[in-house]
Amino acid sequence: APAREKHWQEAWDKGGIFRASTKPGQPKCYVLEMFPYPSGRIHVGHSRNYTMGDVFARYKRAKGFNVLHPMGWDAFGMPAENAAMERKVHPAEWTYENIATMRRQLKSMGFSLDWSREIATCSPDYYRHQQKLFLDFLKKGLAYRKSSKVNWDPVDHTVLANEQVIDGRGWRSGALVEQRELTQWFFKITAYADELLEALQTLDKWPEKVRLMQANWIGRSQGMLVRFGLDKKTAPEGQGEVEVYTTRPDTLFGASFVALSPDHPLAKAAAAKNADLAVFCDECRHMGTSVADLETAEKQGFDTGIRAVHPFDPNWTLPVYVANFILMDYGTGAIFGCPSGDQRDLDFARKYDLPFTPVILPPGEDAATFAITDRAYDGDGTMINSSFLNGLGTEAAFEEVARRLEKATLGNKPVGARKVNYRLRDWGVSRQRYWGCPIPVIHCETCGIVPVPDKDLPVELPKDATFDKPGNPLDRHPTWKHVDCPSCGGKARRETDTMDTFVDSSWYFVRFTAPHAKTPVDKEAAAYWLAVDQYIGGIEHAILHLLYSRFFTRAMCDTGHLSMAQNAREPFAALFTQGMVTHETYKSRHGGWLQPSQVRIEGEGASRHAVEIATGEPAVIGAIEKMSKSRKNTVDLDDFVSRYGADVARWFVLSDSPPERDVTYTDVGVEGARRFVQRVWRLVDQGAEKATEKGATKPAEFGAEANDLRRAAHKALDQVAHSIEALRFNVAVAQIYEFANVLGSALGKTGPDMAWAQREALEFLVHMIGPMMPHLAEESWARLGYNTLLANEAWPEADPALLVDDTIVIAVQVNGKRRDEMTIARTADKAEIEAAALQLETVQRALEGRPVKKVIVVPQRIVNVVG
RNA sequence: GCGGACGUGGUGGAACUGGUAGACACACAGGACUUAAAAUCCUGAGGCGGCAACGCCGUGUGGGUUCGACUCCCACCGUCCGCACCA
Numbered sequence: 001a002p003a004r005e006k007h008w009q010e011a012w013d014k015g016g017i018f019r020a021s022t023k024p025g026q027p028k029c030y031v032l033e034m035f036p037y038p039s040g041r042i043h044v045g046h047s048r049n050y051t052m053g054d055v056f057a058r059y060k061r062a063k064g065f066n067v068l069h070p071m072g073w074d075a076f077g078m079p080a081e082n083a084a085m086e087r088k089v090h091p092a093e094w095t096y097e098n099i100a101t102m103r104r105q106l107k108s109m110g111f112s113l114d115w116s117r118e119i120a121t122c123s124p125d126y127y128r129h130q131q132k133l134f135l136d137f138l139k140k141g142l143a144y145r146k147s148s149k150v151n152w153d154p155v156d157h158t159v160l161a162n163e164q165v166i167d168g169r170g171w172r173s174g175a176l177v178e179q180r181e182l183t184q185w186f187f188k189i190t191a192y193a194d195e196l197l198e199a200l201q202t203l204d205k206w207p208e209k210v211r212l213m214q215a216n217w218i219g220r221s222q223g224m225l226v227r228f229g230l231d232k233k234t235a236p237e238g239q240g241e242v243e244v245y246t247t248r249p250d251t252l253f254g255a256s257f258v259a260l261s262p263d264h265p266l267a268k269a270a271a272a273k274n275a276d277l278a279v280f281c282d283e284c285r286h287m288g289t290s291v292a293d294l295e296t297a298e299k300q301g302f303d304t305g306i307r308a309v310h311p312f313d314p315n316w317t318l319p320v321y322v323a324n325f326i327l328m329d330y331g332t333g334a335i336f337g338c339p340s341g342d343q344r345d346l347d348f349a350r351k352y353d354l355p356f357t358p359v360i361l362p363p364g365e366d367a368a369t370f371a372i373t374d375r376a377y378d379g380d381g382t383m384i385n386s387s388f389l390n391g392l393g394t395e396a397a398f399e400e401v402a403r404r405l406e407k408a409t410l411g412n413k414p415v416g417a418r419k420v421n422y423r424l425r426d427w428g429v430s431r432q433r434y435w436g437c438p439i440p441v442i443h444c445e446t447c448g449i450v451p452v453p454d455k456d457l458p459v460e461l462p463k464d465a466t467f468d469k470p471g472n473p474l475d476r477h478p479t480w481k482h483v484d485c486p487s488c489g490g491k492a493r494r495e496t497d498t499m500d501t502f503v504d505s506s507w508y509f510v511r512f513t514a515p516h517a518k519t520p521v522d523k524e525a526a527a528y529w530l531a532v533d534q535y536i537g538g539i540e541h542a543i544l545h546l547l548y549s550r551f552f553t554r555a556m557c558d559t560g561h562l563s564m565a566q567n568a569r570e571p572f573a574a575l576f577t578q579g580m581v582t583h584e585t586y587k588s589r590h591g592g593w594l595q596p597s598q599v600r601i602e603g604e605g606a607s608r609h610a611v612e613i614a615t616g617e618p619a620v621i622g623a624i625e626k627m628s629k630s631r632k633n634t635v636d637l638d639d640f641v642s643r644y645g646a647d648v649a650r651w652f653v654l655s656d657s658p659p660e661r662d663v664t665y666t667d668v669g670v671e672g673a674r675r676f677v678q679r680v681w682r683l684v685d686q687g688a689e690k691a692t693e694k695g696a697t698k699p700a701e702f703g704a705e706a707n708d709l710r711r712a713a714h715k716a717l718d719q720v721a722h723s724i725e726a727l728r729f730n731v732a733v734a735q736i737y738e739f740a741n742v743l744g745s746a747l748g749k750t751g752p753d754m755a756w757a758q759r760e761a762l763e764f765l766v767h768m769i770g771p772m773m774p775h776l777a778e779e780s781w782a783r784l785g786y787n788t789l790l791a792n793e794a795w796p797e798a799d800p801a802l803l804v805d806d807t808i809v810i811a812v813q814v815n816g817k818r819r820d821e822m823t824i825a826r827t828a829d830k831a832e833i834e835a836a837a838l839q840l841e842t843v844q845r846a847l848e849g850r851p852v853k854k855v856i857v858v859p860q861r862i863v864n865v866v867g
Numbered sequence: 868g869c870g871g872a873c874g875u876g877g878u879g880g881a882a883c884u885g886g887u888a889g890a891c892a893c894a895c896a897g898g899a900c901u902u903a904a905a906a907u908c909c910u911g912a913g914g915c916g917g918c919a920a921c922g923c924c925g926u927g928u929g930g931g932u933u934c935g936a937c938u939c940c941c942a943c944c945g946u947c948c949g950c951a952c953c954a
Contacts, residue, residue, distance in 0.1 A: 212871065213949060221953075246954060259954090299952080325952040335954045343868080344952065423953055542949080656879045656892065664879080672893060675906095682907090734881070734891035741891090744908095811887035816935040818887055856934050862886045866934050 005646050005775040009110050017791055018112045020068040022528045029065035030529050031057040032509055034537030034545070035072045038098035038120075039079060042105040043634035044665060045581035045627030048653040052578055052729060053536045054111045055654065058771035059724045061112070062795035068529050070512040071106065071113045073099050075122035076436045076501045084435075084467035091435040092463070095122055105637045109646045110774050112791070117515045121504035122435070126511065128458030129520035130503065131440040135451050136559040138441070142188045145449065148329075148428065149263075152180035157471035158432045159184075173470075179285050184430040185439055185497065189551045193218055193422045195569075196550055202567075205574035207660075210542045217543050219423025223247035224402060225332065226416045228258060231307035231317050236269040241410065242308060242320065245331030245421060249405065250397035253386035254338040254359035256349055257319050258308045259301065261326040261333040270304045270322070277302055277322065284324040299348045300324045311405060311415050312387065323348065331421055339376065346376040359386050360394065427548065429500040434465050434473040436498030444485035444492040453486050459494070472496055505545055506552035509535075509571060510562065521561045530564070534727075535572040542577065576727055579662040581653060583633040585622035588612050593632040594619055597639075624664055635665060647773035648674045654729040654772055676737070677776055680769060683740060684762055684780040687747050691759035694785045699753040706757040709746040712739060713761040714802040720768045721795065729772075736768050759784075767796055812837050813864040814846040830857040837863045 012018060033053040036046065057069040073095075080091035087094075099120060106113070119126050137143040151160040155173035159182065189196075197218045200211045227243045242258060260267040262281035271278040280302040300323065307317035318336070325344065326335060339349035339356035349356050358372045360381040367384055380394040389397045405416025430439070438459040440452040452459055462480040465473035474480060474496040485492035507520075513529040514522030537545075553571040556562040562569075586594040589612075599610045599619050610619040627634045640649050652673035657663035702710060716739035723732035743761050746754070762784060770777040770790050781790040805826060810833070812820040820842040824833060834855045837843055843865055850867040857863045 209871065209949080216870065216950060219950090219953070223954080244954080248954080323952095325954095327953065330953045337954085342954070344954085421953080423950095539948085658880075661880095666879095666893090668893060669879085676892090679907090730879090731881070731891090737891050809887085813887085813935070816933090821887065854934070856886095858886060862935080864886080864934050 004779055005108075005110060005641075008775045008778040009107065011778070011789060012110075012112070012791055015789060015792070017789065018067075018069065018114050019116050020066065020070075020114045022525060023066045024528070026066040027064070028068065028529060029057075029060040029534070030068045030513075030532045031060065031534050032070070032512070032532045032536070034535070034541060035074050035505070035508060036102065037074045037077060037079075038095055038102055040098050040101070040629075042102050042637045043627055044637060044640055044649060044653070045583075045634060047109060047637055047649060048581050048663070049536055049538070049578050050106065050109065050111055051650045051653050052576070052659055052727065053534070054109075054113075054650075055724060055729060055771040056534055056536075056727065058112050058774060058791065059721075059795070061791070062767070062770065062793065063721075064794060067112075068117075068512070069111075069113055070117040070119075070515075071111075071115065072117075072119040072508060072512065073102075073121065074501065074505050074508070075099065075120040076498075076504055078433065078435070081433060081435045081467065088467075090463070091467075092122065095120075095435075108637070108641050109649065112774070117512055119508065119511055119515050121437075121501075121508065124458045124460050126508075127437040127504070129511065130437050130499070130507070131452070131457050131459060132454065132520050133507065133556065133559070133561065134499070134503075135440055135454070136561070137187065137555055138451060140555075140559050142191065142555050142559070143185060143429075144188065145183055145185055147181055147183045148186075149179050150182050150184065150428070152178045152182070154178055155470060159430070182430075184428050185495075185499075186426040186428050187503075187551070187555070189427045189548075190422060190424055192551055192554050193220070193424050194420075195554065196424075196547065199550075199567075199570060203570065203572075203575070206572075207575065207577055210539070210546065210575060210577065213542045214547055217424065217547065221247050221421050221423075223331075223419060223421060224249045224405065224416050225419045226252075226311060226336070226405060227410050227413070228308040228311060228318075228336070229410055230320075231309060234306045236266070236273060236306070239266055239269050239306075242266050242334050243332045244334045244336050245419065246336060248338065248341060248398075249401040249416065250383065250389065250394055251338040251341045251359050252310075252312065252336070252401055253383075253389065254340045254357055255310065255318055255336045256339055256345075256354045256356060257321055257337045257352075259321045259323040259326050259335050259337055259348070260304075261328040262322055262324065263328040264322075264326075264333045266306075266320075266334070267304070267322045270306060274304070277304060281322060284322075299344065299351065301348060301352060303352070311408065311410075319354070321348075321352070329425060330423070340372040341376055341378050343376040343378070346372070346374070350374075357385050359384060359389075427500075427551070429503055430497040431500055432472040432475070432496075433498050434461065434467070436501060437504060438474070439495040439497050439499055441495045442483055442485060442492045443495065444487060444490060446490055447485055447487045447492075450485055450487045450492070456486070474498070502544060502548050506548040507556065509549070510553075510556065519561075521556070523561075523563060526562055530562075531568075531571055531573045534574050534576065536576045536578055538580070539577040546572070546575070576660070578659050579657065580626040581665050582624045582662050583627050583635065583665040584624050585631050585633045586610055587620045587622055588615075589617055589619065593630075595632045596635060626662070627665070644670065644674055645677070645775070647677050647776045651677060651733070651773055655733045656730055659727055659729050676740075677773060680740065680765070680773070680776060681780065683743060683747065684766065684783050687743070687758055687762045688783050688785070690747060690750075690755060691762055692752075692755045694759065696756060696759070699756050702753045702757060703751060705746070705749055706751065706753040709742065709754070709757045709761055711802050711805065712742040712746075713757075713764045714798040716742075717764050717768060717796060718798040718803055721798075724771060732768075733772070736765075736772075739765065739768070764796060766790065767793070808860060810860065811862050812840060812843060813862060814843055815866055816864060817846075819843060819846045826860060828859065830859060833857045833859065833863050837865060 031053055033049050057067050061067045075095050080095050083089055083094045084091045134143055153160050153173055153175055155175040197215060197220055200215055203211060223246050225243055225245055227241050229241050230239060262284040271281050301321035304320050304322060306320040308320050310316035337345035339346040340358040346356060356372055358370060361367050361370055361384045362377055362379060362381045383389040383392045383397045389400060402418055406414050408415040440459045442450045444450050462477055465477055467473060481494040481496050483492055483494055509532055510521055510526055514525035549571050554569045557564050557569050586599045588594050598613055600613050601610055610621050612619045625631055652670050716735055719735045720732045766777050766780045777790050807823050808826050809821050809823050811818050812822055820840050822836055824836055834857055847867040852865060852867050854866045
């Protein structure tokens with residue numbers, strides 16, 4: 001009944017009941033689903049995450065919380081620009097049209113959203129504040145410019161993210177991606193590396209998996225910087241030493257070479273005098289960066305002829321190689337190789353005939369016979385062949401080496417220093433694109449980098465950009481970038497890079513707390529609403545978006561935009577990562593993808609097959625995959641809602657599969673949801689006839705049957721509440737089914753006490769389905785005689801006395817095997833239970849005459865007779 | 868390679884902190900209603916044996932801890948996910 005659904009949506013809207021405002025004193029609950037990118041249309045797959053958030057938000061409202069449940073649009077991004085190139089439509093037009101469609105679609109689902117807080121990140125009203133944040137970050141040193149290597153697409157003239165490089169080629173142009181040195185803007189996320197890692201421990205309502213992924217991503221490692229002197233006879237002029245980073249200083253006596261990144265200053269100095277080396281370095285730079293390339297690329301090195309002196313033995317020198325597998329931006333861009341303790345070093349040593357002495361004896365191995373052949377040993381053990389370290393354990397050896405290297409000097413400075421290193425790198429935010437937030441700085445020939453003054457914000461995107469050729473439309477715009485320097489008034493040039501769209505989504509949850517504030521943040525509103533109490537989104541954002549948001553929260557605190565306690569600067573108190581909706585895929589016999597609506601399924605089981613409706617030709621049934629446009633296996637929300645209604649869609653995506661796991665869209669599954677929606681309506685409709693009027697006096701006494709119904713109702717109410725609280729929607733669904741079955745049979749019974757119990761049960765049922773099927777719930781509430789909105793009603797209190805039974809059934813085991821069950825008073829003590837169990841004929845029979853050795857009694861649960 | 872998760876009937880999945888495995892749903896079978904079908908309602912059902920009462924087996928495989936293990940421990944197999952030349 002989509003028409004009736006519309007009616008209730010308008011009723012909620014008219015009441016403005018989902019509009020949130022600060023209410024000091026009332027407990028608040030900020031519920032947020034990751035906001036969507038306006039890509040076009042919403043399909044059933046998208047709707048699952050919003051449905052879950054809505055169930056939670058509606059439930060919390062009913063439980064008396066002041067709920068904030070906003071929605072907005074992550075509206076900047078490449079698809080809009082691609083559409084502009086392909087279809088000659090302006091990115092803004094394309095984006096706002098999509099937003100209009102998707103907003104209408106979301107509204108058709110009846111979500112309890114506060115639309116008065118809607119934001120779109122592509123609106124100057126939003127990004128002007130983001131520019132202000134950028135400038136404050138800049139002032140604080142949290143934003144800076146540096147030259148770094150990036151993936152450069154020579155055809156599209158743009159930087160590509162690592163994910164956009166497929167097998168070494170640009171995903172759009174197919175051109176071989178180059179590593180290019182470019183000056184880019186960065187956010188100093190590494191300044192918070194330690195805090196971001198440490199605070200993960202406080203996020204106990206986050207999935208363990210996500211915390212682990214972030215910890216790995218930050219990648220803290222404890223090691224040492226060690227300086228190797230260079231043999232003067234072999235070193236290039238002016239080069240006296242090389243510093244390496246190692247996490248295993250204990251293996252220093254197993255060193256057999258030093259390796260440098262092709263971009264290391266020493267490598268460059270050496271290459272300046274060695275043409276062959278220069279060629280080698282150049283080849284390394286053009287090596288592909290894809291997974292496949294890295295796996296197949298052989299470890300290659302080039303002997304520079306330089307010799308490095310071992311820190312513990314002036315007479316021991318090591319060859320210095322340039323190697324293709326050393327990364328310039330981790331550690332110092334130089335390593336010492338210990339082949340016996342590192343597989344990669346071993347492969348390298350074998351290839352170039354370098355020695356590999358074992359220095360760590362694994363536990364249980366004999367020093368006389370232990371040898372390294374083709375497998376390195378990187379575990380712990382006892383030091384061997386290591387001079388003063390011999391006999392020490394791995395950890396003790398680390399400490400001993402650290403102690404000595406910190407004391408030893410080379411050129412008046414310590415040879416070694418302990419150093420914590422992070423895998424995390426600063427966040428490069430420059431993008432050579434049009435459809436993003438302009439970076440608000442001006443480059444002046446005389447003054448250098450000049451921030452745009454606050455009064456000139458926002459720096460707006462020019463509307464008349466052209467999209468007919470690749471490259472940055474802002475850069476080639478005839479006038480936009482030419483400005484006067486705000487500082488000296490001379491000729492200057494605007495920054496034409498825009499910000500990575502992940503910046504937009506790193507603080508939108510803050511903006512939602514005061515979306516119309518004149519400043520980026522209304523501190524009071526933020527203090528009241530933050531942190532987000534329940535955040536819901538896909539696991540694909542486990543690292544980037546969630547880590548960036550955690551960084552932003554801290555950076556905004558340190559620039560005075562937010563005030564949060566130092567030990568609780570976290571944006572999302574609880575995180576839930578929901579599973580996707582999947583669907584079978586179909587291909588025509590000619591290879592193209594087919595939409596579900598283009599095929600007809602015939603037969604069952606082994607003979608199940610698909611036919612392309614248009615041609616009558618057989619179609620191929622493919623794998624079940626996440627709903628996506630590219631595979632055409634989506635089900636459009638409009639089609640679904642007009643056919644079944646929003647409640648069926650909501651009930652379906654919540655049913656059966658646990659919310660964190662994928663759910664497969666099937667017609668039979670949808671049919672099941674539709675049937676239940678109708679069944680609930682029948683129950684309420686028929687029940688309303690039999691049950692007492694609303695507000696009737698409660699009978700003084702209830703008969704056994706009425707009492708059973710009441711117990712079932714109160715228990716279900718309690719259980720469903722707990723299940724929703726824990727986001728276990730599939731369990732809540734099952735509990736509602738179970739209760740509907742009980743209520744269904746109870747409706748056949750009569751009596752004044754029964755009629756009252758029936759009304760209570762019906763009302764409880766309506767409350768239970770309220771968060772999940774809100775339209776049907778309102779319709780039912782009205783059918784039960786109320787002219788109020790259920791959405792404004794409080795969740796009923798379950799009577800604790802009705803949640804426990806007087807008598808319970810407990811299982812009886814003999815030697816751990818279940819032999820019988822017995823009904824006994826709930827309050828029965830151990831002795832009573834034991835006595836009752838021993839009297840059971842089944843127990844005696846199972847004992848087969850053996851004496852009873854012992855009886856284990858867990859009251860209210862089980863009794864186990866051991867004989 | 869490193870890290871992690873998961874494995875339960877024909878299917879999706881329940882089972883609280885170690886205490887009746889298979890709730891609930893789907894599919895299936897039988898029945899009621901109907902001229903008939905659909906819809907709806909009722910009943911049945913893990914496997915094997917037995918008319919039945921009942922017995923045996925059973926949560927990927929093999930071991931272990933325990934009065935008792937889907938749950939805890941060890942090893943293995945399989946599936947999925949994340950990271951990946953990080954020194």
